[in-house]
Amino acid sequence: MGVAERRLREKEQRRMTILDAAEKVFFEKGVDRATMDAVAETAELSKGLLYFYFRNKEDLAHAIAHRGLRVLGQFFEKALREHEKGIDQVVAIGRAYMRFAREYPDYFNIMSWFEAQPGDCGSPGTYAEACNAQGSECIGLVAQAVRNGIADGTIRPELDPLETAITLWAQTHGLIHIISYKEVQVRHEVDAAHLVETAFDLMKAGLEPR
């Protein structure tokens, strides 16, 4: 019994070794310019082994994005836990997203890359599928917050929780993306932090009942 178990554990560790190396390379070079050669070299493993553990480069990238999404989910859960009112939870989740993007810009970037991929739902057994599932879970947490808000009267009752959650998720992602990628500050002489406040102000006002 011990043998099979240990093997499994070791295999999982190898997978992590590879994933760590891939993160290093993908974060530094970006998904497109990163090469499997570089990952292999960084992991001090043979290139063939990479393809033993991961279908292809894309799958590896998705695995990293999946890691990021798991972290993001934890951020969201914490935000949910630490606030009472639904509206506060929604805003806290939004801020959590911002903080995540600031603290883990590389994860955010690779998640952006993932979002930019034309989106088949991911073949079963791929990390793309796992990413989609994890993303849905995140959106589910937002929807939960919206539902809470509707229940406690802090959010307009006529809103559909799921649709609202998707909207907020997409909007927030779009916003962070433009801030971190497009040098809005430089181009429009705008303070990013203040911009964010404006955005939250807008979102909050949109959600609250009159």
Place this chain on the structure above:
Amino acid sequence: MGVAERRLREKEQRRMTILDAAEKVFFEKGVDRATMDAVAETAELSKGLLYFYFRNKEDLAHAIAHRGLRVLGQFFEKALREHEKGIDQVVAIGRAYMRFAREYPDYFNIMSWFEAQPGDCGSPGTYAEACNAQGSECIGLVAQAVRNGIADGTIRPELDPLETAITLWAQTHGLIHIISYKEVQVRHEVDAAHLVETAFDLMKAGLEPR
């Protein structure tokens, strides 16, 4: 002077020929999978000449995105013209963006690609720069609508027009992107059209004074 003039005109025409061919190819294959060979062949021109008129492949893609942004700008202007109240103008612009994405999905895609590029502001003389300028102009139109709304009392006066405009632009782009790329309908069993309405409802409610 006639000669020089004709030369200039011809040169501009060549550029357009190339751009038309590039659109065809880039639209069909996507920026990454399109090749300069295919563009040259489609344009019935030599590959070398492409590099005479455009710095590189990226520049060519930017030129196409620039075309798209110009069309989008016209959509925005029309939306602005056809409505009186600021808030209506803002909403109309948002809807115009949606319509643009539906009518010119290829332009929207290449603009998404542009947005996803890590954003140096564009070296002077490149189409990247032109894209940034054109994008700013679009945002300027949104800002104008916000300003109008503040002036006519249909939008909350404490909002900063530029920041609000940037926010709306980013949010709307993020939303359209997720709808068209990520099969939200499939994954969340949500009706895209209704989702859009929810989003506009949220945005509008966020902007309007109590």
Place this chain on the structure above:
Amino acid sequence: MGVAERRLREKEQRRMTILDAAEKVFFEKGVDRATMDAVAETAELSKGLLYFYFRNKEDLAHAIAHRGLRVLGQFFEKALREHEKGIDQVVAIGRAYMRFAREYPDYFNIMSWFEAQPGDCGSPGTYAEACNAQGSECIGLVAQAVRNGIADGTIRPELDPLETAITLWAQTHGLIHIISYKEVQVRHEVDAAHLVETAFDLMKAGLEPR
């Protein structure tokens, strides 16, 4: 002794399991495109074990060809048994070869592959050697038929039996090969069945005394 015996039997069974799996894979994909991984998976055995029972992939392929050659040998023997006159035996063997190629095209193909390998006689202990031996046995049967024909006056006495046998074997293989691989029918608008008859006519006429 019982133990050692059982062990030997089990070992032989393992070998057969592997060979069966290899046949399935090699037949489906062809020797070159078949992989040891696929064989191992089909056999539900580890890849390493394959190399315990067979030197290498080539050896495995030879083992299959050897199986085919044994079947072919049986066809030849039956043809020999069922006819009296030498000339009839030769022709029957030829037809048996044809029938074999039709009934076991996969064996014929792998034997063709074997024929196409640059032919060292096979290191001792390899299946290549066994193939050569088996092939010689087949040729031996043809030679026997020729000898019978010379004895009973149905075949020209001045022919050397072994050389004639080799010639007939090579010619027939070449003929079947071209028919089954090269789409003669399509390219030359020829009926394969009739072509075969012509070939036998030629061969028979070549053997018979005036």
Place this chain on the structure above:
Amino acid sequence: MGVAERRLREKEQRRMTILDAAEKVFFEKGVDRATMDAVAETAELSKGLLYFYFRNKEDLAHAIAHRGLRVLGQFFEKALREHEKGIDQVVAIGRAYMRFAREYPDYFNIMSWFEAQPGDCGSPGTYAEACNAQGSECIGLVAQAVRNGIADGTIRPELDPLETAITLWAQTHGLIHIISYKEVQVRHEVDAAHLVETAFDLMKAGLEPR
């Protein structure tokens, strides 16, 4: 006019340079073990250029086989020219094939490789197609000889010229193949030269009228 013409000439020369290098490599290593890298290095050209002039490795191999088939065709034509009677022409063609295989064993080998390829007729514009055409031409010469023989009474009139030609071609190829690849001499203690004579004796006797 001079420019385009010269370009064309130069291009053809390049193609020959590559073909020469490919021959060297393919002849030395065999088709399967030869690499495009080696060809490029031998030609002192970039690997990319190989793919500019030839579709892929297979096409390059086919181009070499095509060269061989052209030489073989010349051998056949000479044999046809130098003999009067049809039967003599057929035999002379057979001997020419033998001589070709002896003088150009590398060409013969690559042609054998070509014969062993599962035979789609060759996509238009590929050298595979050219090989098939050239092969048909060779068979056509054999058929002509058979026709001549029927006309001058040296070959049995009931034989179908084309079918007979195909049969002879296939048989002869099979025979040479086994002689040059399979070390018949060693395995069967047979003299190759004498074996050949036996084969021709058989074929000739099969063709001649009683």
Place this chain on the structure above:
DNA sequence: GATGAATGAGATTTCATTCAT
């Protein structure tokens, strides 16, 4: 005997870009 992770050496192919003419 048996396992299966690990190796490592390519193989084929693609293209953006340049440059001699």
Place this chain on the structure above:
DNA sequence: TATGAATGAAATCTCATTCAT
């Protein structure tokens, strides 16, 4: 201006084989 051959640097992926356990 215009051509298009030439470059060259990767990039992804495949497998036969080995070896520690």
